[in-house]
Amino acid sequence: MKHLVTVGVDGSRESRAAAVWGAQEASLRGVPLRLVHVIDWPISPAVPQLDCDTAARRADEALAQALEDVGRRYPNLETTTRHLSGRPAAALAVEAADADLLALGSRCLGGLLGFLVGAVGTATLTATETPVVLVRAADEPEDAEPTGYGEMVVGVDIDEAPDKVLSFAFEEAVRRSCALRAIHSWKLPRAYRTFPDDDPDDEREAGRSVAQMLDKVLVPWRRKFPSVSVDQVALIGPAGPHLVQASAGADLVVVGRHLRRSPLGAHLGPVARAVLHHAAAPVAVVAHG
CATH class of the missing domain: 3.40.50.12370 (Rossmann fold)
Incomplete structure (x- = not known):
């Protein structure tokens, strides 16, 4: 096992918060950070307009955005990115097997309803033995170096x-x-x-x-x-x-x-x-x- 923290990103506010939280965790552990985007493949026929080129472009944009967020707060942290094709839960579980910890975003439903872990998050949790951290958008650290x-x-x-x-x-x-x-x-x-x-x-x-x-x-x-x-x-x-x-x-x-x-x-x-x-x-x- 490599010593690193892996974060699944998809361009959402929640996954960006997870990326920053993962960067903070990697900094605490003194290990590199890896940002991963999984293109859901085969792409569903229900959204035919999302072709391979569009999906790849969105993956690059999501990774670049997360990388910028991390770099702004943790400029000295060793960070790599990669995008994969496949079923997200299965691909993230494989990535998690090579890491000390996996971080994912979790969306707030508001009020007393709580948070939406989502099918991908739940499936990933149950598919890996690596510790998984679910991060809310509001959990995003404000400072690069917490006091x-x-x-x-x-x-x-x-x-x-x-x-x-x-x-x-x-x-x-x-x-x-x-x-x-x-x-x-x-x-x-x-x-x-x-x-x-x-x-x-x-x-x-x-x-x-x-x-x-x-x-x-x-x-x-x-x-x-x-x-x-x-x-x-x-x-x-x-x-x-x-x-x-x-x-x-x-x-x-x-x-x-x-x-x-x-x-x-x-x-x-x-x-x-x-x-x-x-x-x-x-x-x-x-x-x-």
Whole structure:
């Protein structure tokens, strides 16, 4: 694997934001940036006016625009461009396999509807084991050299505690010299929900037990990354809404995705899907076994 950050660009405002975010990430990692545009080929007969020459011209324009945005903010960053032909999700997944991270744009739907990840973004996410970051247009950094970074958020499953997810989150926190908020959500055992008149002390005791388990999961990571300030929180209720709420003001939200495949193919779990569609910050999806 080459050490680089890859960004899929298509000329949209969202993909331009992803290009700048990817440049910032490449700068933090000290690696090159690669901007990729995929021409959807074969071109659909529904849009016959989009011939090969037009598609190639649009690809060049999208790459040139993204390259200009990146160069203006990160003039010393090694950046390359390339355009390919094929199905975008498959082509981007192949490109991601050769990178440390893939960044894609995600369009805001406005209001309470959240964000549109899109068929290409979803298909790419489930087709690669490389971490993928979805970036909103509003996430575009204003300064070439940020003066500081805010808090990062990571969703932690204490039953599995996948190393890949926690490793990614802690390493990113080190790069940014920022605090990390580790969130685990839990629910009462079925017995408590069946008999709601039970002693409320039982719920508090269950909460303390969950908090201790979360602490146990994080101890080795605190030791490995002593410079990272960690705020660990165990909250009762569904994980998605808690992570979405915590995303307000965060620099990055990190969630995991199971590599298991169903008979219909790979898919995103409910937590990752909820965060991708509603989080206010860029979202990193890290695949794990």
